[in-house]
Amino acid sequence: MIFAVVTIVIVIIVIAVILGKKTHSPESKGKRGENYVAKILGDTIIGEQYVINDLLFQNEKGQSCQIDHVFINKFGIWVIETKNYAGTIYGQENQREWTQVLAPGHEINKFYNPIKQNATHIYHLSNYLKVKKVFVNVVVFLSNADITNIASGNVYSINELHTIKNQTTDITIPVDKMEYFYNKLLELKNNATITKTEHIGNIYKMQQQLQQGICPRCGGKLVLRNGKTGQFYGCSNFPNCKFTKRIN
């Protein structure tokens, strides 16, 4: 009898530990954040707004792309990248790398500017939809992060995100075009055969190609260019592709 009770208790503890691990993994934290954003954006309302969540696809060159949210209204196609980071974030729109400081004087992490990361998403959507200048680049930080030091109009905290629904821009998309873009993107999402694992493999492959001087955004060649602040690597497909890389 005691043996049975002990066994049941152990099984319960093991299950609790596994579930606990699962809900605290970075992936599930990211997922929760994405769900939260999806709730704020709301559902598709024909003629007014269109929403696509978790758009994963691969283009004919084999490059893959995962976009957290696409929100379409008459003021643009809002391409939304979510970040679930803690601590204080420092960054500027044109900086290649941003900094995360977990505690003053403590751990510092560098990460690729998410506005630039999202610019790659927009590049792929622009090619697919054959349209330019209708996209709005939006990066959303979830509540854990202090983003008051980021100098960019593209960055929102989760609490400010609802304001994009009432925000006007210089862009005008007619109702029939909104619906057309939505249907095209839905088709892209539904026809995609790529898995998350394959997508992660592709990211790794693109990082290796980057080391060999290949543009991770368009597959073009990276060439040495002279800029205001010195030399850098730029894509040979400029101005179509504006990817740049610092000289190591």
Ligand SMILES: [Zn+2]
């Ligand atoms: Zn390129």
